Amino acid sequence: MQNNIKFLSGNEACAEGAFYAGALFYAGYPITPSSEIAQIASERLPAIGGTYVQMEDEIASMAAIIGASCCGVKSFTATSGPGFSLMQENLGVAVMGEVPCVVINVQRSGPSTGLATNPAQADIMQARWGTHGDHSMIALTPSSVQECYEMTIRAFDLSEKYRCPVLVLTDKTVAQMREKVVLYEPGERKLAERKKPSGPAEEYLPYRADDDGIPPMAAFGDKRLLRVTSSTHNEQGFTNDDPGNAYTLIRRLYDKIEDNVDDIAVFKTYLMDDADTAFIAFGITARAALNAVYKLREEGHKVGLIDMSTMWPFPDRKLKEAVSGCRALLVPEMNLGQLVREVNRICCDKEVYSYTKSDGKNIFPAEIIKAWRESL
Amino acid sequence: MTVAVSDYLREDKLPHLWCGGCSHGVVVGAVARALAALEIAPDQTVVTTGIGCFGKADDYIATHALHGTHGRALPFASGVKAAAPHLTVLALMGDGDAATIGGNHLIHAARRNLDITAIVSNNNNYGMTGGQCSATTPAGKRTSTSRYGSPEPDFDLCDLVIGSGGGFVARTTHYHVRAMEKLIAEAISYRGFSFVEVVACCPTYYGRYNREGDAASMVKLIKDRALSKDKYFKLAPDEREDFFPTGKLHVEEKADFTTRYLEVQKKAGGIKAESKEGSR
Numbered sequence: 150m151q152n153n154i155k156f157l158s159g160n161e162a163c164a165e166g167a168f169y170a171g172a173l174f175y176a177g178y179p180i181t182p183s184s185e186i187a188q189i190a191s192e193r194l195p196a197i198g199g200t201y202v203q204m205e206d207e208i209a210s211m212a213a214i215i216g217a218s219c220c221g222v223k224s225f226t227a228t229s230g231p232g233f234s235l236m237q238e239n240l241g242v243a244v245m246g247e248v249p250c251v252v253i254n255v256q257r258s259g260p261s262t263g264l265a266t267n268p269a270q271a272d273i274m275q276a277r278w279g280t281h282g283d284h285s286m287i288a289l290t291p292s293s294v295q296e297c298y299e300m301t302i303r304a305f306d307l308s309e310k311y312r313c314p315v316l317v318l319t320d321k322t323v324a325q326m327r328e329k330v331v332l333y334e335p336g337e338r339k340l341a342e343r344k345k346p347s348g349p350a351e352e353y354l355p356y357r358a359d360d361d362g363i364p365p366m367a368a369f370g371d372k373r374l375l376r377v378t379s380s381t382h383n384e385q386g387f388t389n390d391d392p393g394n395a396y397t398l399i400r401r402l403y404d405k406i407e408d409n410v411d412d413i414a415v416f417k418t419y420l421m422d423d424a425d426t427a428f429i430a431f432g433i434t435a436r437a438a439l440n441a442v443y444k445l446r447e448e449g450h451k452v453g454l455i456d457m458s459t460m461w462p463f464p465d466r467k468l469k470e471a472v473s474g475c476r477a478l479l480v481p482e483m484n485l486g487q488l489v490r491e492v493n494r495i496c497c498d499k500e501v502y503s504y505t506k507s508d509g510k511n512i513f514p515a516e517i518i519k520a521w522r523e524s525l
Numbered sequence: 526m527t528v529a530v531s532d533y534l535r536e537d538k539l540p541h542l543w544c545g546g547c548s549h550g551v552v553v554g555a556v557a558r559a560l561a562a563l564e565i566a567p568d569q570t571v572v573t574t575g576i577g578c579f580g581k582a583d584d585y586i587a588t589h590a591l592h593g594t595h596g597r598a599l600p601f602a603s604g605v606k607a608a609a610p611h612l613t614v615l616a617l618m619g620d621g622d623a624a625t626i627g628g629n630h631l632i633h634a635a636r637r638n639l640d641i642t643a644i645v646s647n648n649n650n651y652g653m654t655g656g657q658c659s660a661t662t663p664a665g666k667r668t669s670t671s672r673y674g675s676p677e678p679d680f681d682l683c684d685l686v687i688g689s690g691g692g693f694v695a696r697t698t699h700y701h702v703r704a705m706e707k708l709i710a711e712a713i714s715y716r717g718f719s720f721v722e723v724v725a726c727c728p729t730y731y732g733r734y735n736r737e738g739d740a741a742s743m744v745k746l747i748k749d750r751a752l753s754k755d756k757y758f759k760l761a762p763d764e765r766e767d768f769f770p771t772g773k774l775h776v777e778e779k780a781d782f783t784t785r786y787l788e789v790q791k792k793a794g795g796i797k798a799e800s801k802e803g804s805r
């Protein structure tokens with residue numbers, strides 16, 4: 150028996166992933182069904198020389214992880230619906246200020262307090278558009294406990310690489326169910342670190358991007374003075390209201406993510422080679438959909454699954470390609486139809502069917518099969 | 526190390542954007558002189574700001590800077606200080622930032638006792654957005670959103686912070702420039718959460734709405750109302766109304782968050798890297 154094989158909940162796996170990625174700072178405010186992550190962070194971080202701070206609310210939590218990350222420390226927080234709403238303004242600071250950090254949002258029923266604390270998958274549009282203004286966003290959607298672990302590590306990698314916040318959108322079911330997880334050995338997996346500046350300290354410009362659109366980042370306490378700002382700014386990090394500068398900045402912040410959609414956005418395909426119908430799902434619903442696929446295959450139906458492991462940026466081109474051989478698409482999701490809007494946007498030449506559920510209950514394989522039979 | 530006051534200022538950014546007679550520049554000058562007097566290296570200093578006229582202060586200070594959102598300078602500063610306790614961290618805030626939208630963070634920062642110096646330039650209104658009412662606008666005073674006089678009483682910021690557990694709490698005015706500089710230096714040297722309120726003026730809005738005259742007469746009004754703590758507390762309570770106490774109002778030694786968290790790390794069996802220990 151190897152000791153890197155564990156039986157963990159999704160929340161525990163997210164925490165393990167964060168520690169493996171090198172996170173040394175957590176600031177948060179407890180909320181079900183995410184609180185286990187805070188509890189584990191409070192216990193484990195001081196044991197590895199890191200810091201846990203319980204803040205007065207989620208506004209402060211988001212601010213604190215940004216402050217800590219500016220010191221060069223990998224930082225994260227975890228929350229759920231109401232807390233995620235409170236984080237939106239400062240999430241924008243991490244976008245505009247280009248501060249790497251990871252936010253785990255365990256989706257639960259809403260709006261507002263909702264069916265506290267039943268599962269839902271209704272925050273994917275909020276994740277994309279919740280903070281105001283033009284921006285892109287990276288959001289990963291694990292559908293297993295193993296993926297909670299791996300995607301949290303990947304979230305840190307992407308945030309360091311692209312200098313931006315990265316969201317891990319789990320759901321209450323994935324977060325609290327237990328499954329076998331294989332953890333990496335120390336050093337087994339390569340980790341991304343943010344690009345450090347070089348050259349004379351006096352010449353350092355905190356927002357001068359390299360050709361890849363990403364500026365190297367000094368840390369507070371370095372000789373090179375780091376200015377991080379929420380305002381539209383020039384390369385020095387000073388407020389600047391020149392329209393040309395504003396557009397260049399907004400474009401760069403947007404393009405550094407959208408132009409790299411092929412690097413960032415990955416999804417998993419199951420039995421898609423000969424499929425004439427594809428189920429497109431994410432999170433716990435992708436697990437139900439996979440079960441439905443296997444059952445329908447037993448009956449001889451050519452059905453496949455795309456598990457959207459990355460929700461944002463949306464993989465327009467790759468998804469279109471993946472379903473090119475299909476006649477029909479069915480999108481089951483635990484909301485009133487959020488993912489299906491995106492699928493409709495890029496696959497409008499196909500028959501797109503939606504199966505939605507928004508009552509605090511998971512979608513079961515039998516429901517997907519029924520929806521498939523009714524729509525086709 | 527020899528440092529000059531100019532090492533802390535971005536003189537190329539001058540003239541600043543504040544109105545004539547505004548107090549905010551005076552406070553920035555005092556911060557720069559305090560840092561220079563303490564010889565704290567600019568690259569070992571982080572200034573966080575919120576949004577507002579005083580939220581622009583970091584533009585003129587040549588240290589690391591984090592310009593965040595309205596009211597959140599303290600939680601940004603808290604993340605910095607908790608993650609890198611060896612750095613000197615200052616949060617510069619307007620009264621809206623510190624006590625109105627950010628009031629919850631202020632009381633918790635005082636209670637949590639991270640070694641941060643919070644400096645509030647309190648001009649009794651929201652300068653940036655056109656002189657609206659703040660939690661420090663006294664009852665009955667006019668602002669652009671209290672044209673008939675504010676129906677709400679104001680906070681005494683120093684009392685609020687003392688009540689929340691702040692270990693170093695001081696008040697001065699923008700007239701008392703030397704005292705301000707000294708108090709800010711002492712606040713920075715204090716280990717734990719320190720708070721300096723600068724009673725300031727906004728001649729453009731608050732002064733105009735309340736017919737307090739030009740900047741010079743507003744300064745005089747503030748100066749005449751400011752009493753040393755000793756003088757103030759010698760007055761009978763019913764004689765105090767027109768005055769406010771200045772100086773160090775409360776100083777108490779207590780373990781700061783970093784000291785306490787080192788204990789947590791020890792209990793947890795964690796080792797703390799050298800560089801992360803408080804160096805002061």
Ligand SMILES: Cc1ncc(C[n+]2csc(CCOP(=O)(O)OP(=O)(O)O)c2C)c(N)n1
Pocket residue numbers: 576577578579580594595618619620621622623648650651652653654659
């Ligand atoms: C969340 C949010 N609400 C409102 C505003 C608008 N706003 C910007 S500055 C400000 C008030 C600033 O007042 P204060 O903090 O007292 O600083 P001063 O301008 O007087 O120096 C307000 C209300 C904002 N930027 N963000």
